[in-house]
Amino acid sequence: MSKFGFLLDMDGVIYKGKELIPGAKEFVATLREKEIPFLFLTNNSQRTRRDVAHKLEQMGISAEADDVFTCAIATARYLAERKPEGTAFVIGESGLTTALFKNGYTLVDDDPDFVVIGEGRTMNFETIEKATRLVQNGAKLIATNLDPSCPTDEGIRPGCGAIVAMIEAATGKQAFSVGKPSPVMMRAARKQLGLSSEQTVMVGDTMTTDILGGTQLSYKTVLVLSGGTARQDLADYAYSPDYVVDSIAHIPEELVQ
Missing domain, CATH: 3.40.50.1000 (HAD superfamily/HAD-like)
Structure with a gap:
């Protein structure tokens, strides 16, 4: 089994608007090839998991509904338990x-x-x-x-x-x-992959949701600069990601093993 598994934010990480971010397709293909567990994670509750997977397929990324975890799913499961x-x-x-x-x-x-x-x-x-x-x-x-x-x-x-x-x-x-950075969603996604906190890598472009949520649960965090955060913005926060990279194409090799 691989050392790590990934929670991948979508907008700003996989695509921006209607354009695929360079390297995203190849990174997802690498995860599949190496049988590294992952989920696409989104705070958008509008689309069903099947709809999100279809959008990814249209962009050229192989995806099924089970690869997608939305804040709507997290909310519904939380309420059903409560x-x-x-x-x-x-x-x-x-x-x-x-x-x-x-x-x-x-x-x-x-x-x-x-x-x-x-x-x-x-x-x-x-x-x-x-x-x-x-x-x-x-x-x-x-x-x-x-x-x-x-x-x-x-x-x-x-x-x-x-x-x-x-x-x-x-x-x-x-x-x-319930959605990111809430531990309700972040923990539920990790558990769905069967990972421990130490094995989980959160990749996102937003400090106040992706990186904050991952940090609070002791996940490894990777901030990509292909979305809404610039390198100089990091000085505004009391917490910081474990890695800062230009895009998903530059995820450190030691995480993808």
């Missing part, structure tokens, strides 16, 4: 609703156990108002992640964290977040 066969009012898209269905949850409009917030473009202010009232009336507020914005080809748009912030401000209730 309250089996519970109910939820959801703001989000098919990736989130499908994950909740598969984990035994019923989606309702009234008196839910949880209000679960994802991201997407189909919501409107009426649904945010509804979520706010349900939380005020006692439903527990769950965020799939707290990312304040999402990158798109046209620029950023408000992310899950921005929507959650509105509901928190209106109700005075704080959301529990």
